[in-house]
Each structure stands twice: as structure tokens, then as C-alpha cells.
Amino acid sequence: MSMNPFCEIAVEEALRIKEAGRASEVVVVSMGGEQCVETIRTGLAMGADRGLHVITQDSSSLFPLAVAKLLQALVSSEQPRLLLLGKQAIDDDCNQTGQMVAGLLGWPQATFASKVSISDDKESVCVEREVDGGIETIQLQLPAVVTADLRLNTPRYATLPNIMKAKKKSIQRVTPEELNVVIGSDLEVLEVTEPPKRKAGVMVASVDELLDKLKNEARVF
Amino acid sequence: MRRILAQRRWTPLGKKWLENCRAYSVPASSKVVRDERFATLDDQDIKHFSGIVGSKGLVVDKDELEVANTDWMRKFKGSAQLLLRPQSSNQVAEILKYSSSRRIAVVPQGGNTGLVGGSVPVFDEVIVNLGAMNSIISFDEVSGILICEAGCILETLDKFLADKGFMFPLDLGAKGSCQIGGNVSTNAGGLRLIRYGSLHGNILGLEVVLSDGTILDMLSSLRKDNTGYDLKQLFIGAEGTLGVVTKVAVLTPQKLPSVNVGFLACTDYTSCQKMLLEARKHLGEVLSAFEFIDSFALDMVLKHSGHRHPLPDAKEKFYLLIETTGSNQSHDKEKLDNFVETVLTQGLVVDGTIAQDNTQISNFWHIREGIAEALGKAGAVYKYDLSIPIKDLYNLVEILRERLGGLATVVAYGHLGDGNLHLNISAPDYDEKLIAKIEPFVYEWTAAHKGSVSAEHGLGFMKAHAIHYSRSPETVELMRKMKAMLDPNGILNPYKVIA
Numbered sequence: 001m002s003m004n005p006f007c008e009i010a011v012e013e014a015l016r017i018k019e020a021g022r023a024s025e026v027v028v029v030s031m032g033g034e035q036c037v038e039t040i041r042t043g044l045a046m047g048a049d050r051g052l053h054v055i056t057q058d059s060s061s062l063f064p065l066a067v068a069k070l071l072q073a074l075v076s077s078e079q080p081r082l083l084l085l086g087k088q089a090i091d092d093d094c095n096q097t098g099q100m101v102a103g104l105l106g107w108p109q110a111t112f113a114s115k116v117s118i119s120d121d122k123e124s125v126c127v128e129r130e131v132d133g134g135i136e137t138i139q140l141q142l143p144a145v146v147t148a149d150l151r152l153n154t155p156r157y158a159t160l161p162n163i164m165k166a167k168k169k170s171i172q173r174v175t176p177e178e179l180n181v182v183i184g185s186d187l188e189v190l191e192v193t194e195p196p197k198r199k200a201g202v203m204v205a206s207v208d209e210l211l212d213k214l215k216n217e218a219r220v221f
Numbered sequence: 222m223r224r225i226l227a228q229r230r231w232t233p234l235g236k237k238w239l240e241n242c243r244a245y246s247v248p249a250s251s252k253v254v255r256d257e258r259f260a261t262l263d264d265q266d267i268k269h270f271s272g273i274v275g276s277k278g279l280v281v282d283k284d285e286l287e288v289a290n291t292d293w294m295r296k297f298k299g300s301a302q303l304l305l306r307p308q309s310s311n312q313v314a315e316i317l318k319y320s321s322s323r324r325i326a327v328v329p330q331g332g333n334t335g336l337v338g339g340s341v342p343v344f345d346e347v348i349v350n351l352g353a354m355n356s357i358i359s360f361d362e363v364s365g366i367l368i369c370e371a372g373c374i375l376e377t378l379d380k381f382l383a384d385k386g387f388m389f390p391l392d393l394g395a396k397g398s399c400q401i402g403g404n405v406s407t408n409a410g411g412l413r414l415i416r417y418g419s420l421h422g423n424i425l426g427l428e429v430v431l432s433d434g435t436i437l438d439m440l441s442s443l444r445k446d447n448t449g450y451d452l453k454q455l456f457i458g459a460e461g462t463l464g465v466v467t468k469v470a471v472l473t474p475q476k477l478p479s480v481n482v483g484f485l486a487c488t489d490y491t492s493c494q495k496m497l498l499e500a501r502k503h504l505g506e507v508l509s510a511f512e513f514i515d516s517f518a519l520d521m522v523l524k525h526s527g528h529r530h531p532l533p534d535a536k537e538k539f540y541l542l543i544e545t546t547g548s549n550q551s552h553d554k555e556k557l558d559n560f561v562e563t564v565l566t567q568g569l570v571v572d573g574t575i576a577q578d579n580t581q582i583s584n585f586w587h588i589r590e591g592i593a594e595a596l597g598k599a600g601a602v603y604k605y606d607l608s609i610p611i612k613d614l615y616n617l618v619e620i621l622r623e624r625l626g627g628l629a630t631v632v633a634y635g636h637l638g639d640g641n642l643h644l645n646i647s648a649p650d651y652d653e654k655l656i657a658k659i660e661p662f663v664y665e666w667t668a669a670h671k672g673s674v675s676a677e678h679g680l681g682f683m684k685a686h687a688i689h690y691s692r693s694p695e696t697v698e699l700m701r702k703m704k705a706m707l708d709p710n711g712i713l714n715p716y717k718v719i720a
Contacts, residue, residue: 158575159532167558205278
């Protein structure tokens with residue numbers, strides 16, 4: 001199963017922070033069914049140190065609030081200084097998890113990051129974020145939540161030596177019950193409709209036929 | 222041995238090509254002359270053709286003809302005054318019957334993506350374009366046998382099959398434009414021959430129109446049929462010189478879900494060869510592609526395509542793209558892991574990456590498939606497609622590199638698993654001096670190593686004179702006899718294949 005592209009960018013940023021000496025460990029987290037293991041392995045193959053898999057019956061019941069509550073529980077046991085997430089998932093396009101978990105934790109948040117710099121004393125982080133009017137630069141006290149946008153970086157390909165090493169890295173499994181989180185169905189999907197199907201194009205064999213169709217069918221003129 | 226009567230010479234066009242990013246190769250001093258036994262089109266002919274294909278099947282528009290007269294590499298340009306777009310096999314039959322009787326030369330044309338000038342006229346031959354005959358006739362979901370018209374675009378067929386859980390056993394960079402009739406007539410090899418075999422094996426039946434208008438129905442879709450001579454094999458790879466393919470019956474394999482692609486770096490060519498051995502041993506039946514790209518080719522495509530280097534830290538001379546396709550993801554991953562561990566331990570690969578998702582898979586393939594286009598953008602390109610014993614394959618590249626020195630950049634890539642080298646020489650301009658250093662040296666070297674001067678591209682116009690480098694005189698003589706028998710007036714794609 002492919003890693004959500006924005007999350008891939010977040011993993012890459014975490015690795016770069018560690019390579020710059022500003023972090024000691026990168027832990028990748030995924031939540032859902034067995035397919036999550038593959039995604040975690042990709043993160044490990046890119047260079048993360050270990051993985052955490054929150055196993056649920058099926059991923060479709062995991063809405064952003066549930067994910068945020070689970071992350072909150074993990075944060076209290078792992079005690080990370082920085083939570084890096086993709087700005088949104090490309091399946092539901094919610095763009096809520098980062099903001100919600102920051103609220104639950106009471107941590108500062110910087111979303112749509114296009115540049116992240118941890119301070120020398122590792123007490124704060126300076127983030128440039130893409131907003132409608134341009135780029136906003138803010139400084140946050142750590143620990144903080146940052147969500148990654150497209151232009152933050154270009155994720156690395158997992159190289160062979162790292163792919164081999166990843167097999168030996170640990171993936172810890174944990175259930176929502178063990179984290180004391182109840183996964184409620186706080187959202188009910190009422191309806192999903194596809195946009196109206198595009199009609200197939202018509203090949204015309206001559207300019208005359210094109211003009212005829214434009215005039216009489218499309219009524220352009 | 223027959224004397225070479227036709228010679229392709231490139232006129233130096235200086236920096237002019239830069240403006241259009243292309244150069245026309247007008248045979249200013251070419252020794253090919255128009256065969257005056259062929260008729261010149263007159264109004265009667267055009268009227269007759271119009272009666273066959275209707276007004277929408279008759280093209281005399283200058284701009285459309287310009288495109289159809291020019292090959293994909295923009296190296297060969299004919300001067301056809303008429304293009305016909307038949308909509309059925311019967312129309313093709315009537316066109317050929319009439320053309321035979323009037324001795325009008327014709328060029329069968331599909332997607333016009335050929336690389337040896339075989340799909341465009343040399344002079345004023347009438348172009349018969351099969352593009353309007355693009356129906357899928359039937360598909361048997363149990364046997365996987367697809368029957369379609371020759372004008373179907375390869376990618377369209379593959380997409381149709383994908384919906385049904387099958388795939389076309391042929392894949393090449395030109396898939397978005399090339400038509401199956403042309404693929405069959407060229408006996409295209411493509412990226413997955415190593416797994417699915419050649420069209421000679423996958424094509425179960427053909428409908429072909431002969432030069433006298435006879436519609437030869439060999440469209441059986443039986444897996445096995447040993448009744449008499451297997452004539453369809455003659456037309457596969459005949460490049461439109463023995464008959465016009467109008468319908469095709471193909472055996473298509475299942476589309477298997479588990480695909481893995483690795484992009485690996487090797488220090489030297491010996492390692493690449495050992496990698497092929499190890500891939501066959503460890504990946505076995507799931508190996509579906511084994512391509513090599515040398516560093517010059519990789520630099521060229523990365524420069525002109527905007528793709529990023531899969532292994533930015535590797536500065537090696539050779540890169541391999543290895544693909545596996547199978548029915549069971551965990552089984553394939555295990556095989557791949559074993560393979561990777563073995564080759565890493567043996568030091569055969571220095572670095573590499575395995576695609577983690579479909580986006581990365583298509584990125585790696587775009588790099589391999591984008592080399593030809595990148596070469597086109599880089600300037601003038603001399604293209605050679607050679608079959609050479611694998612152990613000797615790269616020697617030619619290094620010898621040529623030394624021979625040409627600073628005159629040009631020699632770029633090599635290809636289907637290493639098939640022993641097929643795509644040798645390309647990239648220069649700022651077409652240059653007499655350069656071609657003199659390349660030909661006939663490349664052909665002679667290949668012949669000396671018992672190779673083929675055209676592995677998969679065909680002879681077309683470009684190599685019509687070169688057949689004797691790879692075929693005995695007796696074989697060529699028999700080919701001439703077959704051609705004379707099947708096309709007594711010589712109207713089908715003249716000046717091509719056998720000069």
C-alpha cells in the first residue's frame with residue numbers, strides 16, 4: 001500500500017532533521033489493518049529507526065478525531081519533541097488530524113509547512129508556511145505539531161542497504177484498547193456520489209464535419 | 222554479394238536544426254531514384270480512390286500530408302500527394318487491387334512511429350493509413366484471445382484488456398501512438414520480450430490483404446494449428462512489403478497484480494552480465510524485464526526530461542532496471558529479497574533502490590522509456606539497434622566511443638536480457654565526417670560478431686542496403702523470390718527492407 005504522499009514528505013523531513021543532528025530518533029506510525037505494515041516498512045527503508053502500528057479492525061472507521069486521540073495517547077508514552085504529519089490524506093482530503101492532535105495536546109502547531117528549521121538549542125522550531133497571501137514565518141516552542149506541504153522537500157527513494165536494514169528494525173503493535181482510546185463513529189457518511197461522467201469525445205473526419213457539429217450540436221455559433 | 226545501390230547521406234544542416242529542434246535529412250546526394258515503372262497519380266486515380274474510401278477517407282490537405290510524409294525522428298520525408306484512410310478490409314483490398322493494376326506504389330502506415338523510415342514514402346507513393354480501422358472485434362475472457370483491427374493503438378488495447386484482467390504481451394515507449402498492425406509488421410520486441418516472448422509466438426492469426434487485392438483470412442484464434450505452412454509468420458516482420466495486415470488475433474496473458482521494479486547501479490559491464498545470470502536464477506519465472514542504461518544515457522534522459530536521479534549518490538557507469546511480475550506479492554518480495562541480498566553480498570551491485578509504490582514504478586519506467594525522446598531533443602542522433610552476443614555487447618560501445626572521440630556522445634541502453642543494444646550517437650549536427658566514421662564500421666563489427674544489424678526496429682529504408690551484413694546471399698535471394706511472388710508489380714512499400 002502506498003504511503004500518503006504528504007506523509008512521505010513528513011518522513012523525509014524527519015530524516016533530514018535527524019541527519020542534521022537535531023533529533024536522536026525517528027519513529028514512524030501507521031494505523032489500520034495489516035496493510036499498514038508495508039507502509040511502515042517503507043518508512044523504515046527510507047531510514048526511520050522503528051515503527052509503531054496501531055491495529056484496528058479496518059481502516060475505514062478511522063476518522064481524523066479518532067486518529068488524533070490515538071496519537072495523543074502514543075505521545076504520552078513516547079514523549080516526542082516533534083510530531084510531523086502530512087497536511088492531509090489523499091483518500092479523504094480532511095486536513096484535520098494535525099490540527100486536532102495539537103488541540104488535544106495543547107501543543108503549538110504550524111500547518112502547510114514549506115520549510116522547517118529546528119533551533120540550535122532544540123527548544124524551538126521556525127516554520128515557513130504557505131498561506132493564500134504568500135509565505136508566513138512563525139516560531140514555535142517545542143514540543144510542537146508540524147504538517148507538511150508539497151514543497152517542503154522531495155522524498156528520497158529507499159536504497160538497497162536501507163531496505164535490507166529495515167527488515168531488522170522493530171515494529172511495535174498496539175491496540176486502541178491498550179491505549180485507552182474508544183474509537184467512536186463520530187462521523188456518518190450519508191452519501192458519496194461520483195461527478196457526472198464525461199461524455200466521450202467524438203472524432204471528426206473533416207473540418208466541415210467539425211464546423212457542422214460546432215454549429216448544430218454544441219451550438220457554439 | 223549485391224553492390225550497395227542506395228546510400229543514405231545526411232546533408233550538413235549546420236545550426237538550423239536548433240530552431241525546430243529537428244532536422245530533415247533530405248537525400249541530396251542519395252543514389253535512390255524513383256522507379257519509373259510506377260505510375261504517377263492522375264485525376265482518374267483520385268476519383269477512383271474517392272469512390273472506394275469516400276470523401277472522409279481521402280486526404281489531399283498539404284498540412285496533413287506533411288505530417289504523414291515525415292517519420293517520427295524527422296529524418297525521412299517523402300512527397301506523397303495522397304493519403305487514404307480505408308475503413309474496412311474490403312476497402313483496403315479494392316485499393317490494392319486497383320493500385321496493382323495501375324502500378325501505383327503504396328506505403329502502408331500505422332502510427333508512423335517506426336525508427337528506420339519504413340512507414341513514410343520515399344517519393345510519391347500513396348500512403349494507406351490504417352488508423353480508421355480501429356475496432357476491437359472480440360475478446361474471449363476464458364482464453365484471453367483478442368481479435369482487433371490493425372489500426373488499434375497499442376495503449377488502447379492494453380487499457381481495454383486491463384479492465385478484463387488481462388494485458389497485451391507487448392510494451393514499448395511508443396505505445397500511445399503505435400498501432401498493432403505496424404507492431405506486427407515490424408515484429409516489435411519491446412520491453413517484456415524476455416517474459417512474454419515475441420509476436421511470432423503471441424499472434425495466433427492474421428487477416429492480410431495481398432497486393433492483388435486478395436483478402437487472406439488466416440484469422441484463426443486457435444492456440445495450436447498445424448495444418449500446412451504457417452504463412453502468417455511471413456507477414457510478421459515483413460514491414461508491409463508482402464501484404465497489408467488488416468486484422469490481428471492475439472493471445473493475451475493475465476494481468477498479474479504483483480509488480481516490483483528495482484533500479485540498480487553496477488560498476489562495470491561484467492557485473493551487469495552476472496546480474497542477468499543471478500536474476501534468472503533467483504527471480505526465475507517472475508522476471509519480466511531486464512534493461513540496462515549506461516551513465517551517458519541516464520545523464521541524457523535526466524537532463525531533458527525533468528525526472529530525478531533514482532540514486533543521486535551513485536556515480537556508476539551502468540544502471541539496471543529489473544522488473545518482476547507475479548501473482549503473489551509476498552512470494553515475489555521474498556524472491557526479490559533473496560536476489561538483492563545475494564547480489565549485494567557478491568558486490569555485483571554498488572547501490573540501488575526498489576520502488577515502494579506505483580508512482581515510483583512509473584517514474585523508473587519513464588526514465589528508461591524517455592531516452593529516445595531525450596536524444597531527439599539533444600540534437601542530431603544516429604540510431605542503431607543491434608543484436609550482439611551479450612558478452613561482447615558493450616565492447617562495441619567503448620570502441621566506438623574511442624573512435625569518435627570528441628565528435629559525438631555515444632549513448633547506450635537496451636534490452637540486455639535479449640542481447641539487444643540500442644546504440645545512439647548524439648551530435649550537435651548531422652555531419653558527413655561523423656557518419657563516415659560510424660558506417661559501415663558498426664555494421665561490419667556486428668557482422669564480424671555474428672550479430673544482427675536490426676534486432677527489432679526492422680530494415681525499413683534506412684537499412685535496406687544492410688541486410689547482407691546479417692543474412693546469407695542465399696537467404697536474401699529466397700526473400701526476393703517470395704517478394705516477387707507475392708507482389709509481382711512491387712507496389713507494396715518499395716525501396717524498403719531489401720534494396
